[in-house]
Amino acid sequence: MSQSKLITMDEFTIQETRKFPQATGDLSALLRDLGLAGKIINKQVRKAGLVDILGKHGATNVQGEEQMKLDVFANETLINILKNCSECAGIASEENDNHVSYEDTFSCNAKYVVLFDPLDGSSNIDVNASIGTIFSIYRRVSPLGTTCTEEDFLQPGNKLVAAGYIIYGSSTMMVYATKLGVNGFTLEPSIGEFCLSHPNMQCKENGKIYSINQGNSVKYEDSMLAYLRYCMEESKEDGRPYTQRYIGSMVADMHRTLIKGGIFMYPGDKSAPKGKLRLQYECNPMAFILEAAGGKAVNNHERILDIVPTELHQRVPIFIGSKNMVEKAMEFVGA
Numbered sequence: 424m425s426q427s428k429l430i431t432m433d434e435f436t437i438q439e440t441r442k443f444p445q446a447t448g449d450l451s452a453l454l455r456d457l458g459l460a461g462k463i464i465n466k467q468v469r470k471a472g473l474v475d476i477l478g479k480h481g482a483t484n485v486q487g488e489e490q491m492k493l494d495v496f497a498n499e500t501l502i503n504i505l506k507n508c509s510e511c512a513g514i515a516s517e518e519n520d521n522h523v524s525y526e527d528t529f530s531c532n533a534k535y536v537v538l539f540d541p542l543d544g545s546s547n548i549d550v551n552a553s554i555g556t557i558f559s560i561y562r563r564v565s566p567l568g569t570t571c572t573e574e575d576f577l578q579p580g581n582k583l584v585a586a587g588y589i590i591y592g593s594s595t596m597m598v599y600a601t602k603l604g605v606n607g608f609t610l611e612p613s614i615g616e617f618c619l620s621h622p623n624m625q626c627k628e629n630g631k632i633y634s635i636n637q638g639n640s641v642k643y644e645d646s647m648l649a650y651l652r653y654c655m656e657e658s659k660e661d662g663r664p665y666t667q668r669y670i671g672s673m674v675a676d677m678h679r680t681l682i683k684g685g686i687f688m689y690p691g692d693k694s695a696p697k698g699k700l701r702l703q704y705e706c707n708p709m710a711f712i713l714e715a716a717g718g719k720a721v722n723n724h725e726r727i728l729d730i731v732p733t734e735l736h737q738r739v740p741i742f743i744g745s746k747n748m749v750e751k752a753m754e755f756v757g758a
Contacts, residue, residue, distance in 0.1 A: 544672020
């Protein structure tokens with residue numbers, strides 16, 4: 424990108440807002456604040472090997488997983504920035520038991536709530552692999568002028584206003600989707616701004632990569648094993664198999680899937696029939712992004728975005744990615 428052609432994320436969101444005369448700019452401001460949080464987290468990620476921020480924090484989150492120090496930093500950064508954002512009524516984090524309602528006057532009159540996984544793939548921190556932040560934005564259903572309630576956070580993904588992720592990798596990117604489409608912005612370090620680098624992102628209808636934790640295959644149902652055999656033996660039109668890639672960070676695996684096409688899977692198995700990934704913090708935002716880019720996301724029989732959540736930390740199986748690949752997988756495992 425040449426300097427003369429740079430379009431910052433702020434400029435882009437303002438241009439998008441102008442398409443809707445009734446728009447107030449609140450969503451644009453909220454996205455800007457999420458981008459600010461990403462820049463602060465990115466700074467800590469970049470120097471994590473130089474300061475005492477790597478490794479385990481000594482506490483566990485609501486899922487019983489040991490928290491990493493950078494996990495805690497990312498969580499607190501997002502909570503504090505959104506608390507000072509007049510467009511956000513409250514948050515729910517994968518790291519916290521319950522939602523947090525902001526009680527000041529501005530927050531009580533804010534239209535949106537935000538859910539986030541502050542640092543997805545944190546088990547990869549110590550080995551310097553890509554990690555990320557996932558977020559989703561809903562318009563609250565509780566009355567303006569009051570504190571937000573759990574009902575605001577238990578909405579199906581088809582009610583999402585926007586969703587996105589920030590990936591901290593070889594470059595730092597913020598990708599977000601609205602009903603207008605999906606756009607990616609790369610952080611330009613020299614000016615400290617996210618700049619449009621991937622406009623109108625589209626997920627290919629077909630791909631060559633399947634992504635799954637194949638180490639769990641001893642626990643998979645027969646139908647899932649049959650699909651894996653298809654992937655390994657006869658998936659391509661010329662009879663050659665798909666390539667298997669699995670990073671263990673959903674953000675990283677999904678970023679590759681969005682750009683190159685493919686299918687990402689985290690199915691239920693005999694020991695965990697509901698799967699591992701969280702509906703509200705991981706599956707819904709990623710499903711919203713991929714569908715906006717032309718992809719598809721289902722559990723075994725239902726569109727992910729149509730699932731009505733019953734609890735904040737609900738888990739679901741997920742098959743997500745290129746439309747034709749997901750549909751083929753459902754021929755094997757669809758209920």
